[in-house]
Amino acid sequence: MISIRGVSLVYPNGVRALDNVSLEIGKGEFIFLVGHSGTGKSSLLRLLYREMAPSIGHITVDGIRVDRLARGRIPALRRRLGVVFQDYKLLSDKTVWENVAFALQVTGAHTRDVRRQVPRALDLVGLAHKSRMYPNELSGGEQQRTAIARALVNNPKLLLCDEPSGNLDPANTTEIMELLRRINLKGTTVVVATHNQAVVDRMRRRVVRLDNGRVITDEERGYYFLGLGQDQILSG
């Protein structure tokens, strides 16, 4: 699904956010990107949905050479994946239904398809009964579920999540992670960048650890911290 080879990203201000990163992510995988704040997790995701192009290196997403994608072909890439952020990025003057439908409407979908797919996405995230509410009438967890419904409404095969539970309390976090697990079980590849230890430790999935723009470990069923006991976590 995703192939990253020898990728470095240097921002215009000279910050080297990623340093020779290589990573293979298979179809249907569930993978955590972990690491301190500022180690390049968001930057790596931005390269995948082509918010940015790498300074050097090759990136393939779902068969598309993303690192040298012409500007005009970016929309086609974005329609094949969904992205979810810490701050939900919902439109406050649109209802839940309208926010989800927006993703289809602005990509030129037929009303017929909008009517069919929006309820399906809302059912998936369990918000069908709140479809007429506005984002500010929802809890953080519900807002994030709305954002996930929007990301999934056109059935992408890949879901990218940048700190999806960053603004959520533990109960809502659990709910969101459970939702992501279900989505993954249906066959969608899920990539989650997080620095939430509890989430990672509970899920026991593949963990790719970044530090200062480099991949330092890649474990099949990892924990948030590598080989560290609880004491050290608390003191460090």
Added chain:
Amino acid sequence: MDWGRIRFFLGEVQRNFTRNAGMQITAIGTVAVTIVMLGIFLYARSALIHAESGVFSQIEISVYADPAATAAQETVIRTALAQDPRILSVSFIPKREGLAQMRRLMKGQIDTSLLTENPLPDKFRIRVREAQEVPAVARSIARLPHVQNVEYGREVVQRLLQLAAVMRPVGIAVIVLFLLVAGIIISNTIRLTVFARRREISIMQLVGATNMYIRMPFICEGLLAGIAGTAIAVGALALARASLVPKIASALPWLPMNTVAVDLSTLVLELFAVGAAVGALASWIAVGRYLRT
């Protein structure tokens, strides 16, 4: 026809349009002022051009016979004129009739009853087939015997040409300037809308809307501003034409205007085309600059 899609799109346009109404009104006002000026210019030009061709086609040569000429001598002149193939028609105005005409024209301006004798010579009024032959025909008639004087509307023609020569470059420069100003103001208005909607735009981009699609509502917004401004301008021009043109025509009688011949529907169409084009182009540029960065 997918009405759901159309409704969604129109909703987006309306949302844009109402988002910064104040700036929008400024933009519409500028377009209106610009289009009013353009309208006046095109109208005046059209009226003058029609008058110009009208004047040329109607140009008459007045041939004044020598006051001492006898009737027989005048017949010689008349025969010579009738035989000239370049001449379309000849009418003879004896001095009696000439005086009567002058009395009618000058009524209230000159007291013609004071005239003790008729000062006017007999006159032939000649229409020529081709306007450009007027000067040559006039010259050859002047060589006929017993012809005292030959006149044609040289001054009118020259005045007309001078007027056009002055008006055209000045008018065009002013209008181009105003079109630019209108474009810049619309462009800035759209930029404000784009800025107000940057969140929507970034989400659109995130979910894979094409730049074309993102542009569309903004182009429509600019188009609407252009058309609204033009509509106001056309309304104002229509009022002005009804009330001012007759006054101008009577205040400046020397101004050769032919307002009847102006093709108003074409003029209005042209104005709307210009207004719409300025609006659409300005917003295209404004959004384009945003999307590229």
